Amino acid sequence: MLKRTGWCLLVLVSLSVSAVAGDSLLLDDKVYEVPDIHRVPEQDQGDIQAIFYDTLDYKGKPTRAFAYIGIPQSDEPVPAMVLVHGGGGTAFYNWVKIWNDRGYAAISMSLEGHMPNEKGAGKIRHEFSGPSRVGRFDDAELPLNEQWMYHAVSDIFIANSLLAAQPGVDADRIGVTGISWGGILSSLVSGIDSRYKCAMPVYGCGYLFDSLGHFASVKTDAQKFWDPSRYIVEGSVPTLWVNSDSDGHFSVNTTSHCFETTDDHAFLNIHPGLAHGHGPGWDKKRVPEIYAFADHILKGQGAALGRIVKQPSGRDVKLMYKSDVPLESATVYYLNEPLTYRKPAGDPGAKHSRPGPWIERKALVNAEAGTVVAQLPKSCQTYYVNLKDTRGHLISSVLVELD
Known part of the structure; x- marks a missing residue:
């Protein structure tokens, strides 16, 4: 049974509220509070529950994020994962199931105001939708609290707070992984949310302004405010950087640079010819290091990944x-x-x-x-x-x- 409690965790994230000046990001204190949960039982997928959870107001309007959440049955609290989708993605119950089957609780939420159809597929706007992504930080000149990234990052913080408050979850053993845009978001969050015990960004990363591929247009100071390179430099969450050597969205030099910035607590995987997408990015056979990394850190199982x-x-x-x-x-x-x-x-x-x-x-x-x-x-x-x-x-x- 999902539960809302008064549990709260304070994390220092900022000294500046400016979207251009300053090196840090100030989030609303509500992101550390456990949100109200609204069940959507008709959208459940087996043991995986469909919910809405309250997020930050957008232009004075209350908003909610749709999510799938699954918590395996266990005599002891289990570790957990926050799963961050990429562009074109939404909440994925099958991604939650992958982690549930491995003994983890997991939550996958829609960050662009979508919910699925009755079969758990598709992307439908709903009455509590917040903002959607606008290109590559193309809304970066708007007030900070009207930008999609501000709300996406906040939704991820709130998902962590929600998941950690569940009775079957060990709040001290939560990790985050994200794919593509979710890789950008999960790497950014790893630099400012020290509650995480590990992070595995896939494809997406920082130093996007040095990209030789799809993100080469990210150049302005306002856009650079959202670049994860601004935040990972102060982070200490153990991180596995994952990319393909031929990914057209995120050039491999940027991933390598992220690893160099975080090398005292990071690992690097460059996969030859790895295709871009949610399926390849969570494939247990194609990227087994993600699961080995989580198991070693969050469960104390298996050998650590090697290091150069x-x-x-x-x-x-x-x-x-x-x-x-x-x-x-x-x-x-x-x-x-x-x-x-x-x-x-x-x-x-x-x-x-x-x-x-x-x-x-x-x-x-x-x-x-x-x-x-x-x-x-x-x-x-x-x-x-x-x-x-x-x-x-x-x-x-x-x-x-x-x-």
């Missing part, structure tokens, strides 16, 4: 790593040009540009010394290295761009 303790830098590739799980292989992926995003030569009608094709070269692993070495051709200008352990989990180096 000395990153490569030149064409004579040499890195040092530590891993409790033996390595199966190491591969260098490289380009004979600077990182460049363009429409594929064989597919000029493609919606998004991408780099590549990447060239593969096997690297030599010395398990006793904890080193990986490889020699790259003089033509190489860009590369990264992937280590794969015997579980099939990746450990990625930063992106190296040579002169």
